[in-house]
Amino acid sequence: xxxxxxxxxxxxxxxxxxxxxxxxxxxxxxxxxxxxxxxxxxxxxxxxxxxxxxxxxxxxxxxxxxxxxxxxxxxxxxxxxxxxxxxxxxxxxxxxxxxxxxxxxxxxxxxxxx
Numbered sequence: 001x002x003x004x005x006x007x008x009x010x011x012x013x014x015x016x017x018x019x020x021x022x023x024x025x026x027x028x029x030x031x032x033x034x035x036x037x038x039x040x041x042x043x044x045x046x047x048x049x050x051x052x053x054x055x056x057x058x059x060x061x062x063x064x065x066x067x068x069x070x071x072x073x074x075x076x077x078x079x080x081x082x083x084x085x086x087x088x089x090x091x092x093x094x095x096x097x098x099x100x101x102x103x104x105x106x107x108x109x110x111x112x113x114x
Contacts, residue, residue, distance in 0.1 A: 074101035 061078060068076045070090035081089045084099065092101035095108035 069100055071096075071100050071102040 065076050065078050065088050068088065068090065070076060070092070073096040074090040074092040076088050076090055078088055080091050089099065090101045092098070094110050095105045097103050097105055
């Protein structure tokens, strides 16, 4: 009785299968037994010339602007008006004023259709 594959083809498939298993075992062993990589210096505070320094600086500025409160009656823009302390200040809605837009302007009417 003859098999579906000749002996040489069967031997080639066995070599391919076992070499693949051996290579996968080596990759798994290397993954679990190697030392963890050193932390990236790109995200540290001391990184002056790194690739992400401008993005981190922009993210920090955006976070500080987002943290500014305008009491619900104004908005803060990164490139907007500068406040008394040098940080971006609130741009108040109509009928509100003050550093945090909390002071209502007396005798002010607002056009609700606008």
